Amino acid sequence: MSLLYFVLLPLLALFLMPLYRKHLHIISVMLNLTLLTLALTCTHTLPMVERVAVDLPFAITFVLERASWLLLTLFTLIMSLVSLYHLRYGNDKALFVASTMLGVGVSGLILSHDLFNIYIFFEISSISAYLLTALNQDVKAYGGAIRYMIVGAFASLFLLLGIMLIYLSIGVLDIGAIAERFGLIEPRLQFLILLSLFIGFGIKAELFGLNFWVADIYQASRSSVGSLFSALLSKSYLFVLFHLTYLLHVSPSQLFFLGLIGALTFVAAEFSAFKSHESKRIFAFSTLGQIGIITLALSYADAMLSAAALMLILTHAVAKTALFLALDLLERHFHSSHSTIFARFHAPFLMGIIALAGLSLLGIPPFAGFVAKLSILTGLASLEAYGAVALILLISLIEAAYLFRLLTGFRQGTGKERLYVAWSHKLLLGFMVLLLLGFGLMPEPLLQLCQAAAASMLGGNHVPL
Amino acid sequence: MFHFEATLLAHLFFGLSLLVILPLLRRRDLVLHLLLLLSLGILFYASSLATLFIGWEMMGWSSYFILASSARVATLQRYILFNLGGAFALLGAIALLYGFMGSLEYRDIDASLLPPWAMNAIALLLFVAVFVKSGIIGLHDWVVDSYSEATPLFSAILSAILSKAGIYLFIVMFMVLLKEGATEPLLFEIMAWLGVITSIVATFKAISQDEMRRLLAYSSIAQIGYIITILALMQGFALEAALYHTLIHTLIKLLLFMNIASIIAITQKERFSELGGMIYHAPVLFLLLVIGIIALAGMPLLGGFNSKFLIYTALLEEKRALLLGAVMFSSASAFLYCYKLVYGIYLGQRPQEASLHVSPKSYYLPQLLSAALLVLLALLPSLPVGYLSVIGVELGFAPLDDSNLFILQSAFGSFHGGALMGAFGVAFVALLGLLQLAHSKAKKVKDPLDISYCGEVPRSETNLHFGYGMGYELHRISFIAPLLRHHSRVLWDRLSLIASDFSALLSSLYSLSAQHVTLLALLLFTLLLLGGQ
């Protein structure tokens, strides 16, 4: 079992495209399910280290520990769900290429233990994200993709600058080695490096001050793509950002700054969504809000809170995917994603799915989102961060206001169209909601996984060279 | 200690109300109603704060979705936001408690470990949760609209059952879990006065309503105001009084809302101004409503007096004279809306045009059941006392004496329900007999318009039902008018306006062009570089 499979198998599938160009949707499902299975089989062999070395400086190191395993499993799961969702819509070459590449990119990002490799996977995932944005091939799509590229190119400039400065000052790129020697760098340069990395990852991880592009991009892309962005892309960058943060032992004041940024992200996003009438933008803002909470929680570098944040990443990813896929169904039917479409259809199952996933997103019991939120709140309270508790609770009300405004449409209005939802889609969406309900009612196993992951993330998993 | 949850309130709410109403429901909402039932179960049988909260929130959202089929969007927004606001306050309190206890299980909570500031903060947060759910004045906006816009049957559930959740929460948190906590007594003092002020203001508001269910909604707020006041005493006998009143109020509101549901089904009308004179079309409903309002007014001869009596004597025992005066004032003012309710619907002249339908027979069952229980409780006022005392005893309070079921005992006196009923019955029958046996014969008028009308004869188009506007003159009384003129809604609307302005400002950031976004990022970089050194 090699970690390289997570990168090589998708790439192989891409190279062999000409062989099965008519069955890409099926191949995509098979590929993602295979990767999910592979990820699940890794459970008992953690942590895993994989080194492909020509000579020492040229080594490519992949590491899979508890935290990255959790995310990898999540990513492959979401990829599988999304590809299963697209099964009904037949062959789509552009989607296959872009999404498979995105899978490579995000898996590589969390597996890489080498800053330059991280940069490469950063770029791969970015390029595939640009492609995904442009998938609809209309003015909105291209406009969005161009915006995205401008911001993305800017981000990669700063990431590159940071990496270059690190190599110039200590001559290593392996994360473990950097962690050991980072203290040797002159403090001012240290700060510059951290700042460059922060700008680079922060833009992609959609943190406040750097995230003003996000709503437009979600609006420009398909709803089903939105699920990938929100569940995979931003989370992988966020993970790398905090992985580095913990490894480089940043100062408490810098952690505090990150927490502040997280809180700002949360507040700004929830308030922005309050007036929005474009459902994709609303979901984008809600994603930003959750990222804000996750950032806030992770910034405390506390085992319990980090576990809670990981839990939130998981539950949010599943809930958001369900919501975006359901929205995709609506968008395909109405050719619009304005929030009024929620009042224009009648499909009890779909409405139920949207309502329940929305409740989980809001952190309302008995869904898994509640467990995550409760853990975050109790974690914050046990660190005596009562201000943060109050903030999260207060601003969650704003979140509730706009989410429930969407849901209200279900029981209101007249002249609704009956919307046909295929049984396969029902099965898929139902599975996601069951997942949320199941982990909401029996959160213990998932919480334990998250705790183990948080411990490994905070423990600073140096890989001996 | 903790099988408390499984006793009175659970039995009461499950056994009595929901099961009576459930068979009546439209099929498509059945799942949601079952969820609501389930959430109550979770709430009552919880053994940890997390489970309690799950029940609390499920109750909120399942009722929201039931409500959503009939209410306006603004009402729904208000409903869910107030409810979630309360729920999040509860969540804040739970998080705070966890910060000190490290566990959410009931058995692990020891409030004596809490420093005073934390205990007070928790108490305040819990107050918010309790007050929102109970519709304490200022936080009551959601109650009235949702009661009046729900389907008639769901109004009954909302008022009879869900409105009591706040009381349950208070008892569980303050009297069971946080009993040892060093809560500032001033907080309870404020709570007591808030409760009674709520009941006074709500009573006046109720009197000036023109819609039946809005009147009853304000009445519910007022009744729960008493319960809040009495609970704030934090005494065993007060707890029993509060629980007794909860029981009575549940019965009354079930009866009244079902009665009104019947009327709405018959006439398709909601306002007093469009109703009137129903007594001779629906005499049984009239009698049931009369039983309801007499109990609601707290008069002897029906169960409503029992709990009022316990409340008053509890306040007397604590020597809270002014508080008691205010409660009695509010209670006396309630006569006005009680009469308005019965007059506006059943008495006076019947408006011309209306066509009548038939009320579903199934609506009668809960009404008859409640009415029968109210009469039974009047006869045997101590019947539920033993049951109520169980809770108090579990919490370490002395039980009330219920050796004679006819007599309701309290430290400030007692009364004999049977004697009251008997005396009234004998007097009533004797006087009725006297009247019947009189030489004089009663002659029924042929035309209902044959009334003394300043020497004139009113015509059919003359508006003779203007009595429905009773209570309007309260607007002319200097110290009541401001209460009726001002609405806390203005405050909340302004708050939401501020939020949406802020929202517009922030969301404009998210529509910036890519260049501006990069410029901002660069600025952030520069600022941090210069400032962060």
Added chain:
Amino acid sequence: MLLLDLLLMLLIAYGFGFLYYGLYRNLSARVHGRFGPSLAQSFSDSIKLFVKEESTTFGWMFYLGPVIMASGAVLNVLFIPFLNQGESLQGLSSYGNLIVVLYLMVLGPLGNALGVGSSGNPFGVMGVTRGLTRLLALELPFYLAAIGVMIDAGSADFGIIMQAQSTQSNMFAHPLLFAAAFISFLGFMGKSPFDVVGAPQEVYSGPATEFSGKFLALLMSQSAMFSFAKLLLMVNLFWGGADHLGELVAKTFVLFVAATFIGSVYARFSTVQSVEFLIRIPTLLGIVGLALL
């Protein structure tokens, strides 16, 4: 024995009620410089009305209204003890208490209001509405005074309340409370300045509008008994009750004359005025009285 006692109480209340009614009409006439009717005028009126050939009714609720009202008055008489000691003339007071009586006092009027409402006459309801609106304010000072008395005695039981006054009656021990209660009492007795409810100059006849014949007779009789019950209540609460029947008559008479004289010289308040007055002056007295307790 008890039954005999009860009948005696009713008889006393009935007799003295009509006697006082006649006296009231006489006394107020003298104050106004008129002669007034004979003492028995009201009583003979009621008998005359009762034996009339026909009385109009609007339906069964209209019929029951006066019956409920009269039952309420009877209950009031039975649940207030006439004497502060001994076994006789105690009625059913041991089965009730002050709070019960305070609420029983509203029961009758409510039953009557139902009857009035069912007649469909808007003026009747106007009177009822005025009465209820005035009641808001009327009860408040009385309740405050009653609360003071109950807290002072430590019980709501009439016997204990009267016993507690054996050294000094509440009238002198708590003059402010008494003043508050007395002003309310004027209203309860339907005296000026609080008599807007049934005033013919204001409302076309008020709550009694449609009642005629035997119904009106029943209403008159219960009104007489009810007035006596109210006097009784005041005597018991603030004047230590009565040791024997003679004392009872004397005390109620004094109270009655005072109320009549005051009522005869005051102009009438409108509904709004009476509510505002009652909430300001007597309520304030009551609150101060409670604070001094």
Added chain:
Amino acid sequence: MFDAFGSSALLHQAITLLCFIIFGVALFGVLVKKNLFNIFLAFSIAEAALFLFFIGNHYAAQLQAPILFEGLSRFDPAVMVDPLPQAMILTTIVIGIAVLALALTFVIRYYKLTGHMRIDEMDELGEDR
């Protein structure tokens, strides 16, 4: 050619200064230019400036190019320049070209659909669109 600088430190400082001037100019272009093509071109310049900065700072006048031939059979830091930056930059250039190509494709498609390629006229996204 750079022998005139004598020591590497001076050379590196000069290169750093020059590169950041170019970088600044490029960023200026990114932020100010309205034509989409110019903007992406500016990004390329900025990248190039970074490449120069990185490679230039690893250049040492006395050392050889890290190419294995004529007796050089292994990487020896004492003899040759650190080879890693060069490998990195090569990779980065490839990525940069790929991104640029993609960007220009999008710009062309966008131009075909809307008839303009000015960033200040892009208004297809936002509330109520």
